[in-house]
Amino acid sequence: MQEGPLSAHGISFHLKRRAFQKRLRINIKSNGEILVSANKTYPYFLIKRFLLENKPWIENSLSSIEEKRRNIPTKTFQLGESFLYLGKHHRLSLNPIMQQKTKISVQKDKFELLLDSPTLNPTSEEIYDALIKFYKDQGRLILTERVRAIATLTKMSVNKITIRGQRSRWGSCNIQKDISLNWKLIISPKKCIDYVVLHELCHTVHHNHSKRFWQLVETYMPDYLSAKKWLDENHFEFEFL
Numbered sequence: 001m002q003e004g005p006l007s008a009h010g011i012s013f014h015l016k017r018r019a020f021q022k023r024l025r026i027n028i029k030s031n032g033e034i035l036v037s038a039n040k041t042y043p044y045f046l047i048k049r050f051l052l053e054n055k056p057w058i059e060n061s062l063s064s065i066e067e068k069r070r071n072i073p074t075k076t077f078q079l080g081e082s083f084l085y086l087g088k089h090h091r092l093s094l095n096p097i098m099q100q101k102t103k104i105s106v107q108k109d110k111f112e113l114l115l116d117s118p119t120l121n122p123t124s125e126e127i128y129d130a131l132i133k134f135y136k137d138q139g140r141l142i143l144t145e146r147v148r149a150i151a152t153l154t155k156m157s158v159n160k161i162t163i164r165g166q167r168s169r170w171g172s173c174n175i176q177k178d179i180s181l182n183w184k185l186i187i188s189p190k191k192c193i194d195y196v197v198l199h200e201l202c203h204t205v206h207h208n209h210s211k212r213f214w215q216l217v218e219t220y221m222p223d224y225l226s227a228k229k230w231l232d233e234n235h236f237e238f239e240f241l
Helices: 044-053 055-071 124-154 183-187 190-202 211-220 224-233
Strands: 002-008 011-018 025-028 034-039 082-085 088-095 103-107 110-114 161-164 171-173 179-182
Touching (some): 002 044, 082 124, 082 183, 103 124, 124 161, 124 179, 124 183, 124 190, 124 211, 179 183, 179 190, 183 190, 190 211, 190 224
Parallel strands (some): 011 034, 088 110, 161 179
Antiparallel strands (some): 002 011, 082 088, 171 179
């Protein structure tokens, strides 16, 4: 069970209590969210003391996260700008041919903006709208295909597949084996997409993050930690979506 947001000694955090948790743990996510894990019976005053003892480390970690955020250029949605797609950077160029609708086309290592008029000055709003539509369309297509392919490979069953935009979750799976995935994953490498898909499929077998769950993930993707690390370390790359 997760509680929060809570606050102690100037630190805002979420508390997750687990029956099997042996030691206190502090996890700082790449978006700056602090998660403290504790046993269900662990006294709250000791949790606050633990936070105070680790406050210097927490503050240094948050400063490092903020520095990483500042080092990522803000997207202005202009021609010549680079955008991620399946883990690779694609530079945006203009192809002013007549189209019924403005759209994005992938050409090797670049994006081509196909306009609905021969203008050479597309607005940032036109570029943004075309990119988001492209990402959503490709996300629905590719993520759905990967769920079906990996489900077949692992012989795990899935009921309903939903692709939608979420702010803080890559995916989820409920007890009915309905899987929901975040279309924003489309900018990450294919291996990361497959990891998230496999992660949610494994929840159709184990509805928790127990040792058996992670063993099942590792059975089908022995190096899943590298995909998980990429998603954790590149969290800020998704903020323009």
